[in-house]
Amino acid sequence: MSDSCWLCHRALGQRIEWHHPVPKSRGGRATVPLHPICHRKLHVRFTNPQLARIGEDRDKLAADEEVALFLAWVAEKAPDFRAPTRRPRR
Numbered sequence: 001m002s003d004s005c006w007l008c009h010r011a012l013g014q015r016i017e018w019h020h021p022v023p024k025s026r027g028g029r030a031t032v033p034l035h036p037i038c039h040r041k042l043h044v045r046f047t048n049p050q051l052a053r054i055g056e057d058r059d060k061l062a063a064d065e066e067v068a069l070f071l072a073w074v075a076e077k078a079p080d081f082r083a084p085t086r087r088p089r090r
Helices: 036-045 048-054 058-063 065-074
Strands: 017-019 032-034
Touching: 017 036, 032 036, 036 065, 058 065
Parallel strands: none
Antiparallel strands: 017 032
16 A cells, blocks of 8 residues: 555545545546545546546646646645535636
8 A cells, every 4th residue: 555645645644535546437446545635626626537538647637727736735734634625616
């Protein structure tokens, strides 16, 4: 098991969630460890069809403008940092 979050690369804390880069509903089987806040961010930002197209390309996820802003914001937070994750207002 990895000692860091697949998305933000920070050390993992007490709570770890397992993410399917390709959603199970789209045939994905592989899982990667994420902080709960990072996991929520991915599912708030992307639909399952979008995640299936991106697959295991973490760099493509991180290059998304909204995710990049999130990663910069969360970079110095403690491993078990929690905060609400909301959809952007449109």
